[in-house]
Amino acid sequence: MPSLLDRILEGRQIQQRRPWPRAVVGAHLWKFVANELAQGRLNLLGLWGEPSTVHMAIMEEGTAEIAIVSLDCPDHAYPSVGLHHPPALRLERAANDLFGLSAEGLPDTRPWLDHGNWGMRFPLGDRVSALPQPAPYRFLPVQGDGMHQIAVGPVHAGIIEPGHFRFTASGETVVRLEQRLGYAHKGIEGLMAGADLDRAVQLAGRVSGDSTVAYAYAFSKAAEAALELVVPDRAVWLRALLAELERLANHLGDIGAICNDASFALMHAHCSVLRESVLRAANTAFGHRLMRDVIVPGGVARDLNDEGKATIQATLDNIRLRFPALVELYDNTASLQDRTVDTGVLKPALARQYAAGGYVGRGSGRSFDARRTLAYPPYDGLRFEVPVLNEGDVNARVWIRVREVEQSLSLIDQMLDRLPKGPLRTPAGRQAEVREGMAVVEGFRGDVLVWLRLRDGRIERCHLRDPSWFQWPLLEAAIENNIVADFPLCNKSFNCSYSGQDL
Numbered sequence: 001m002p003s004l005l006d007r008i009l010e011g012r013q014i015q016q017r018r019p020w021p022r023a024v025v026g027a028h029l030w031k032f033v034a035n036e037l038a039q040g041r042l043n044l045l046g047l048w049g050e051p052s053t054v055h056m057a058i059m060e061e062g063t064a065e066i067a068i069v070s071l072d073c074p075d076h077a078y079p080s081v082g083l084h085h086p087p088a089l090r091l092e093r094a095a096n097d098l099f100g101l102s103a104e105g106l107p108d109t110r111p112w113l114d115h116g117n118w119g120m121r122f123p124l125g126d127r128v129s130a131l132p133q134p135a136p137y138r139f140l141p142v143q144g145d146g147m148h149q150i151a152v153g154p155v156h157a158g159i160i161e162p163g164h165f166r167f168t169a170s171g172e173t174v175v176r177l178e179q180r181l182g183y184a185h186k187g188i189e190g191l192m193a194g195a196d197l198d199r200a201v202q203l204a205g206r207v208s209g210d211s212t213v214a215y216a217y218a219f220s221k222a223a224e225a226a227l228e229l230v231v232p233d234r235a236v237w238l239r240a241l242l243a244e245l246e247r248l249a250n251h252l253g254d255i256g257a258i259c260n261d262a263s264f265a266l267m268h269a270h271c272s273v274l275r276e277s278v279l280r281a282a283n284t285a286f287g288h289r290l291m292r293d294v295i296v297p298g299g300v301a302r303d304l305n306d307e308g309k310a311t312i313q314a315t316l317d318n319i320r321l322r323f324p325a326l327v328e329l330y331d332n333t334a335s336l337q338d339r340t341v342d343t344g345v346l347k348p349a350l351a352r353q354y355a356a357g358g359y360v361g362r363g364s365g366r367s368f369d370a371r372r373t374l375a376y377p378p379y380d381g382l383r384f385e386v387p388v389l390n391e392g393d394v395n396a397r398v399w400i401r402v403r404e405v406e407q408s409l410s411l412i413d414q415m416l417d418r419l420p421k422g423p424l425r426t427p428a429g430r431q432a433e434v435r436e437g438m439a440v441v442e443g444f445r446g447d448v449l450v451w452l453r454l455r456d457g458r459i460e461r462c463h464l465r466d467p468s469w470f471q472w473p474l475l476e477a478a479i480e481n482n483i484v485a486d487f488p489l490c491n492k493s494f495n496c497s498y499s500g501q502d503l
Contacts, residue, residue: 004041005058005065008033018225018437022055022068027079030071033058037085043355044087044470045440046449048463049095051126054078055463056088057438057449059355064373068438068451073101076127080105087354087470094503098189100125110137113182113502124190139178142168147175150484154183161498165487172483177476184502192452192462197223197297197428200459204450205292207464208500213246214443215464216295218450221376223297226437226454227428234422235299236377241415242291242300243441245312248408249278250444251401252319254495258398259330261488262339270326274319281315284308299425309416316409327402340395344478344490348390354470357446359400360494364392370442382414392478394493430457443467445497466500 002010012023025033033056036042045057045066055070071078080103082089092103093112100122114121115137121129147168154162162183168176188207192200204219205212217239224231231239256271279289285308286294294302330336346356351364361368369386371379387403389396431454438451446467453460475494479487 003060003063003065004036005060005063005067008069009067018228020066020068020438022070022436024070024072027071030056030069030081031079033069034079034081034084034088037081037088040352044081044085045355045447046451046463046465046469047081047088047091047095048451048465049099049101049124050461051099051124052076054095054101055451056081057451066374066438066440076100076125077102077104079103080107082106082108087473090473091469096122098122098124100127100129113185115182115185123187124193137180139166139180140176142176144170144175146170152487154180163498167484167487169484172485174479174482174484174487177479177487179472179476181472181498182502184499186499186503188464188503189462192459195459196457197459200452200462201296202293204462204464205295207503208466208497209290210250211246211443211445211448211466211497211500212290212292213242213295214441214448215450216293217243218439218441218443218448219452219462219464220295220297221439221441222437222450222452223428223454224437225439226435226452227297227431229298229426229428231299231426232423233420234303235424237415237419238300238304238424239295240378240382241304241412241419242286242294243443244408244411244415245278245282246291247444248319248405248412249275249282251405251408252278252323254492255326255330255398255401255405257495258340258394258489258492259336261492262336264333264336267326267330267336270322274322277315277318281308281311284311296425298428299423301425303424304419309419312412313416316412319405320409323405330398330402337395339486339489340398340493341393343394343486344482344493346392346474346478348392350474350477351392354474356470356474357442357467358444358471359397359404359446360467360471360474361446362386362388363396363400365390368447370440370447374440376441378415382411384411394489397493428457432456434460445495445500446471464503466497468496468498468501471496472501 009023043059047056052074057068059066082092083105095101097111097114150167152165154164164180166178205216207215252271252275256268259267282291283289286302346364348365351361351366367388372386384407435454441448449465452462479490
């Protein structure tokens, strides 16, 4: 029996789009896909625009099959997906800001990335406009007696990215949180246009600094899919090693930072020391603390020598020695548990609706992990577990990180033991014809998606989707009915990326 995606794509598959098909559909089928998303039979992986086309990446819930559907909209309008499926709302608002594509029926037409500071409207579209600046941004109203608003940001205490949070509260209880992001917009998709692969992978690695490996990994896999490049085995394994080191460092940092926001600075100090040890090992092994610019299309730019391997192994041994005592300290500190248990609960139904990835989704019962579900090499030959909890609170998101630290330690051991010898990179030759490719890679926050089109070896269009697009709205839901003082704790337990969402 054909799957749901098979029926949608029947007779419409376009060649030279790898590794998943892309089909051009009409408005009727576009609306059908939107309805299937609303019914939960499909998951939304991404939605993005071009000057007169809108694309949507979808995954079938039961089979994990993936496809892209595209709708031509020469009049710059298309039926809204967000009208039926709220996870598409912000993506549709962003597509309108960048390309001037209007989602008909969209419940929220306020600009998302465009703060009125660009000097133009629709900068990536085919009708760049110098129309008057958008009207002042209006936050959603809340009805009720005794309500008051609290404005936080976009500038925050500490060295963090900018974002505005508008709380409506009744006393100390949060009734509504509304986010206003876009302050870190840097025009990555515009800068991508016309770039060669070497420049483009550098840009991809700078979308979100703490995920530079994940973005370079996803971009490179998408480019390789388009060009049908076979990556050498040693490079395949080194890429995964880089990804696990990035995951390990970020999870250790997050565990400590969450505890710090619950006024338990001792955990923060010890976890920061362990995180620092991973960053130093990465610098010794790969020449950069964040491992930036190591993954490139066709393979990797740096090899791992014996000194680097020994440094990584010593770092793992030290973490194994010290981390269990920190986990026990977390679990046995009643005042800390009082702050994290039953705080910031994300209901599993919402996690499923938004196809939330990473520790946000897995802390609320959604087991998707691209390393396991999509099983790309070398993970398809490695032993690891995907931890899943159903409680959905801050405590659950901490425990998912703890278990993933343990799994990353095991994975890195396996990679170091089985690392094959051989070349590091396959040259990417120039292809005159148009090529498209897409990739989904598991970053530390969740699944990172990159779709691109190449023409004569250069980027014609590239879209990069951070997991935070589907996690930020869930933070708004999770904070409701919590006290204002618990927002920093909830926020850090999500640890969404501002710049990754702001592109």
